[in-house]
Amino acid sequence: MYSFELERPTRLADAVKLLSDSTESLPLGGGQTLIPTLKQRLASPERLVSLAGIAELKGVKTEGGTLTVGGGTPHATVAAEAGAYPALAALAGNIGDPAVRNRGTIGGSLANNDPSACYPAAALASGATLVTDRREIAADDFFQGMFSTALDEGEIITAVRFPIPEAANYQKFEQPASRFALVGVFVAKYPDGVRVAVTGASEEGVFRWSEAETALSADFRAEAVQGLSVPAEGMIGDLHGSKAYRAHLVGVMTKRAVAAAKG
Amino acid sequence: MPKDGGIGASTKRREDVRFLTGAGNYTDDINVRGQAYVHFLRSDVAHGRINGIDTGAAEAMPGVVRIFTGADFEGVGGLPCGWLVTDRFGQPMQEPPHPVLAQGKVRHVGDPICAVVADTLEQARDAAEAIVLDIEELPAVVDMKAALAEGATKVHDDLKSNLCYDWGFVEENREAVDKAIKEAAHVTTLELVNQRLVANPMEPRVAVGEYNRGTGDHTLYTTSQNPHVIRLLMGAFVLGIPEHKLRVVAPDVGGGFGSKIFHYAEEAFCTFAAKACNRPVKWTASRSEAFLSDAQGRDHVTKIELALDKDNNFTAIRTDTLANMGAYLSTFSTSVPTWLHGVLMAGNYKTPLIYVNVRAVFTNTVPVDAYRGAGRPEATFQLERVIDKAARELGVDPIALRRQNFITEFPYATPVAVEYDTGDYVATMDKLEEVADLTGFAARRKASEAKGMLRGLGVNCYIEACGIAPSNLVGQLGARAGLYDAATVRVNATGSISVMVGAHSHGQGHETTFPQVVAEMLGIDASQVEIVHGDTSKIPFGMGTYGSRSLAVCGSAMVRATEKIINKAKKIAAHLMEASEADIELKDGAFSVAGTDKSVAWGDVTLAAYVPHNYPLEDIEPGLEETAFYDPANFTYPSGAYACEVEVDPETGKVTIESFTAVDDFGNIINPMIVDGQVHGGIAQGIGQALLEHCVYDDNGQLQSASYMDYAMPRADDVPFYAVDHSCKTPCTHNPLGVKGCGEAGAIGSPPSVVNAVIDALQSGGKNVTHIDMPLSPSRVWAAMNG
Amino acid sequence: MTQVSMTVNGKAARGDVEGRTLLSTFLRDQLGLTGTHVGCDTSQCGACVVHVDGKAVKSCTIFALEAEGAEVATIEGQANADGSLNVIQQAFQDHHGLQCGFCTPGMVMSAAALLKENPKPSEAEVRDYLEGNLCRCTGYHNIVKAILAASGQDVGAIAAE
Known part of the structure; x- marks a missing residue:
């Protein structure tokens, strides 16, 4: 890996600020894709901003017909707590392996938009809304081809709202x-x-x-x-x-x- | 019932305690004070001419100790090939040099060009990026047929062509075989690919070189299956270091499967650089680097023809194989498609005429060498597949066709130059039919069909040849090393025993099983016996562990050394008891005089040997330590019969292993638990080859399956519980323990039954599919079904 | 360099690390806990699995600084207080669930995480849970058997020793 600074903000606002200053920064979700990429020296950020310590990005809650998952919620948590949307919980429980599911996050997966990842299919089929630190994006507008999304540089997915299907x-x-x-x-x-x-x-x-x-x-x-x-x-x-x-x-x-x- | 710790007991492994508590000592766990780290700058093109290397900027980078290129190794030998194959025309194979760092040309992706030694690994990597390479890319030679075509680009400019050798075996049979095939009532022909694999022991390779400028002693810590072989090859052929100034240590090693037999450039580099830099130098492969630098396995393209008479007796076999050597000749590469492959082509069957033709080919790919089974899986696969195909063509039961042609009388001299000493192929097949409940298959197929799945049954036999020997014969065949092994039994004064063995244990459990043998012979507790291995400074000599040889060869040396110990101890005991040596008996750890109640304990005899106050000094020396070298008279020939049942999803082509049964005849068995474990692991690797694993290069020689993201390793949910049985025992007749070797059987015996089962399933579903090349991935099976 | 502190196997541990220092590197090189192994660089082999705050993670795919303040458990801390093998370790020895030993620390740590979540897993659940742990020696037979045995289930009916 190339050398970089690792910042660990505990508030979303601090993370957003770190990602928007002049230092070349990348957000670090669970790191299950980014860290292997860094090991191959295929990315060279000056700074990584870890989102793992931001409590407000985590959690699963159901209100009315909508299930909302915090952008920093690990797959294992979604598998365990998204019972109101069983197909989503099942999908989350079958991503990677148990150790990966304990670290990898929904926000990280969606932002990466790997063409073979599971979460993009759930978000798109559910007509989910991706909430970021600055706006809301409909899933239909979010995915823009392999590894490409509507996110701006430094924009963080804070939550994903899934309408619960029949x-x-x-x-x-x-x-x-x-x-x-x-x-x-x-x-x-x-x-x-x-x-x-x-x-x-x-x-x-x-x-x-x-x-x-x-x-x-x-x-x-x-x-x-x-x-x-x-x-x-x-x-x-x-x-x-x-x-x-x-x-x-x-x-x-x-x-x-x-x-x-x-x- | 055997005693807890003797021969035949499933003794729990003593080495497990350290591995289960994180106290193992693997090579990467070794750090030498002041060590620097090396990063190899490797070629990213498969073939290219090196026009220039500019290390100027890199040398000025922080932490850089020194940067080496091929020029630094011009006065140094290349990595040697351990087996000279003579071709059909009596000419020696073409043998190109294999420099430690590339000289003049790069010949595969991953070929090391520069080695950067720095204070930290990241500094070495940083500096490597600052090296400016001027490499003119040349057309890559990847496909073997294209490599042999007239006018093909040459991997090695100084060779006549890309053909390493054209080997015929047995050449004198060639015309007779052609004639028999021409005149046969039926000939079944099968063209197949035995795909390239990557051994993938879970521990990547590591080397740490150290040099003591006070004494001039070199030490290499390395992930090796055979430290003495490395010392010999590296010391004598590469670096010119005499054995007494070179110590090679292979501590706990995390699996090998063949890939850690060979002498690698990184080992020679770290040893060389430690002296050149006057600093210990450490290299740890990443898995990505392992995919580009560990010798790979298999990679044969074969056409096999099986001739039968009108009564379905086999009359002749003819094979034509292209064997990929990769870009350079790895240590035992040349022997794998020849002497480890051709001599197995008779299998379990009495086919009177056999001719094997193998052309070995250079390509711009990673070198290919032995991987679990090494030549024997390739032989078994083609033979057992072509027999199945013949049975289908002739409309006969594949098991009946095999039984009809079994060798039933032993010893049996095959037409491919070996003599099987023992075996009972009828018994193993009978046992297989029972254990695998083959009569229940029809009902199981029906149940699968009710779920919409196709079910298939595949069966095959195998014969193996372990413990390649004897040395004088293999020497005539081109081996550049002996194939004996050695053991020293050192009885300490208080009666405990250290056994220094040339075999290396990297999962096989020698630390547990070898003491079982010594304990049984002496009648003492196995906990009194300790095995020492993996360090050339502690062990007289040894050829290491590969080819399922450890117990049959090194174990035999250990038995011989222990016999010498017993003989000497009896002399001492006779003296102590004032009796005749001929009357001394050893039982349960005590010496007694036959027909009397006189007895002396093991510990009293051993103490007398080291405190020889009352001792026959005029007849024998003090001390109690004996060494034996053992050179086997023949190979050993384990055999077996395997069955696999699969379900195939007709919509997706996905194959699921429903059951797998292995019946093996390993002769006598020291520790059944460990033998079972060896078979389990081999089966998983065989299933991996049959269904999952594939090392793929594109047309430019770029490795496509370069990580676990694309190279499919078998996982826990890819395999079932296996049923294994080794109750059929025909002991080897020529080694003292009557043992045969069990390390590779599972990997040799399993791929054909899996593929036979899938073909059976597809045909049961009305698909006219007669062969699919491995791996039988869902996409390939689906394509075959819809082809 | 940044100072990091955590609890490892119940004991306070600290050291100076870079941002890029992986937890596996910190454990092996700075704390000398070499039982945690590194077998790949794509987060798949699982030889490096440890527990961070009670959850199995791949220590080669988390930075040491991300474990600041965490409770980390490694293979070195798994034995019973008297030094004897714990139930899972003992089952691995009893059922020959290891050969070369390289994948073993990760296997044991994953098994411990599984049995905490699911004290009586089925064979299929064990195999599924081990998706991220590769073993090249055992063919998994005796690993699965050992984990089932460690969960207190009868494995006598499973073929072979």
Whole structure:
């Protein structure tokens, strides 16, 4: 790792201030992606601002039909405390491994927007609202392609608001080595329609499969997506699976998610 | 029942206590006062000409002690290859130099170019970034067929081509085999890839070099399976340091699986630099660095043909293999596709004619060498896959076809130059059918199908050859080392025993099992016996641990040394009891005179040896310490039969191992618990090869699977509990313990049954799939189903 | 350099570290607690697992300064007060749940975290929990068996010794 200063503010305002001064700074969430990146010397910040000590960024609460997760909440906490949104809790409980889940945070994962990460699928399928230190961003506007988001430099995700659906499920088909999603599909049924978000598959990062959404909004059964497919063009092709294979898995995982959501 | 601590007891491991409490002493735990750290600047291109290296700016960086380049090693030897293979035409293999740091050209991604020694590791890395390299990138040679094509770019400019050797075995059989195949009633042909793997012991390699300028003594602490071999190779061939001035220590080592046999550039560098810098120099590989610098395994592309007569008897086998050597010849690289592969091609079957052709090829990839099984898994895989394919083509039961062709009389001389001393392949197959409940398979398949899954059963046999020997024969075959081993049994004055062994334990549990043998022989408690290994200054000599040889070879040396101890102790006891030596009996730790009640305790005899007041000084020397070197008369030949049941998800291609059964004949067994553990680990590595692991280079020679993010290691939830059985025992006839070796069997015997099972599952689902190359990842299985 | 203090295995520990100093480096190089091992650089092998405030974390993927004031537990502090092996350690020895020993400290620490959360896990739950702990020697058979045994469950029916 290159040398850097590590700041550990305990108040959000201090973190925001540290991230906005002239020193080249990066926010440090759980560090489960950033620290390995630093070890490879692929990033060279002058300063890291750890968000781990900021109590106001942590916690899960349910109010009305909305579940709100603090941006600094570790996956393990979401898995244990997001019972009001079981599909989200289950997703969080299957990210990485137990030790990673004790450190990695929802804000860090969403801000990183790894094309194979799980949380972006949940946020997009839920039509979540990402609250930052300065504004609110709809999930539909947030994800802007692989490792790219609507966040400005130094902007911190403070909370994510998930409208709780009538039924939902996330199906992850794991890449055998990393155990990230080779293809992950999150299906969420709301009174005004069904949303389907796909991670792991596309070169553009997480996306909504609108064709499936239309079909499922009309008929929320696995059979409704039978015969539908996403084009292989634009899918990721690598040593773990071809473009065609990923496109095929999108259909399979969607059907399975619908079947599981219906319980 | 065996005693708690003797032969046949599942004694709990004594070494566990230190490992379970964090008190182990691995090489990276060793820090020498004043040590500097080295960072290797490695090539990021697969092939290139070094036109210039400017270290000027880097040398001025904070903390830099010295920066080394290939020029610093011009007067130094290269890393040697330990086996000279002679080709079909009687010519020696092409053997390029392998410099410690690259000279003139870089030949694979990860090839070390410069070594930066600095006060801290981060300072060394900082300085390495300031080195200015002028490297002209050349076309990379990655594919083996392309490497052999006319006009291909050469990995080594001074060689005639990229062909290391073209080996034929047994060359005299070539025409007869061709004829038999031409005239056969049926020939089954299979083309396959035995993919490249990375051994991945959990402990990355580490080297710490130290030099004492007062005495001129060098010390190297290293993660090695065979410290004496490193001392010999590095001292004699690379650095020119005589053995008495070079100590090599391999303390606790966190797994090897072959990859820590070889002598590596980093070991030579740290030893060299410690003197050059007059400071201890430490190197610890990161896992990313391990992927680019540990010798890799397998990587064969093979066509095998099996000829059968009209009654389905095997009549001939012909194979044609390309074996990847990588960019340089690693220590035992050349022996793996030849003498560790060709001689196993008969398997468990009486095939009268066999011809094995292997062409070894240089490519711009990391060197390839032995990985658990080393040549034997490759032989077993092709043979057991082609037999399964033949059974399907002929519409016969694959187990029946195997049984029909089993070797049933021993000793059996194969047409590939070895003689199996013992075995009972019918018994192991009978046992497999029972333990794996093969008659219940149909019902289990039905249950899987009811869930929408395809279920398959795969079976295979294997034969292994352990403890490669004897030395005079392997010398004729091109080995540049002997393959004996040595042990010294030192009985201390009060009766406790230190046994210095040449074998190295890095997970095998020698510290527990070797004392079981000595304790049994002497009738004393095993806790009185301590094993000393891993330090050339403490042990007379040894060839180390690989090829499942430790007990069969080094254990035999230990038995011989212990026998010498018993003989001498009996002389002392006879003197003490004023009896004839011929009448002395040793039982339960005491010497007695046959037919009398005279007895003297073990401790009294050992004390007399060191306090020889009442002692036959005119006949024997004081002291009680004996050394034996043991050179086996033959290999040992463990064998077994394995079965795997899988479920395949027809929608995704994902394979799940539902059960795995291993029946092995290891001959006599010292500690069943440890033998089971060895088999478990081997099976997991075999399942890893069959389903998960793949070391992949792109067309430019860039490693695609360069970390655990892309190289799929087997995890706990990838594997089931295994059923293992070793009740079939045909003891080895030529070593004193009747033991055969168990370290690699699991990895050799498991891949074919997994693949056979998947093919069986797919065919049961109506898919006309006859072969899929490993790893059988979901995407590959799905592609095969929909191909 | 910044001073960091924490409690390690019940004892106060402090030292001067850089921002980039990992907890694993601090434990190994400054406190001499070399039982915590580093087997990869991508946060996957789990040889470095320790407990920070009672939770399993990969000590190679947390900075030492982030453990300021924390209660850290490592393999060196797991044995019983009289020095004998604790229940999990003893089960690993009894069931041959280790070979080379390199992954073992992380395995034991992960097992301890699992049994704290889930005192009677099923075989599948044990295997799932070990997703972040790689072992190359044992094929996991005896590790899973040892953890089930440590939880007080009967493992007699599981094949092999």
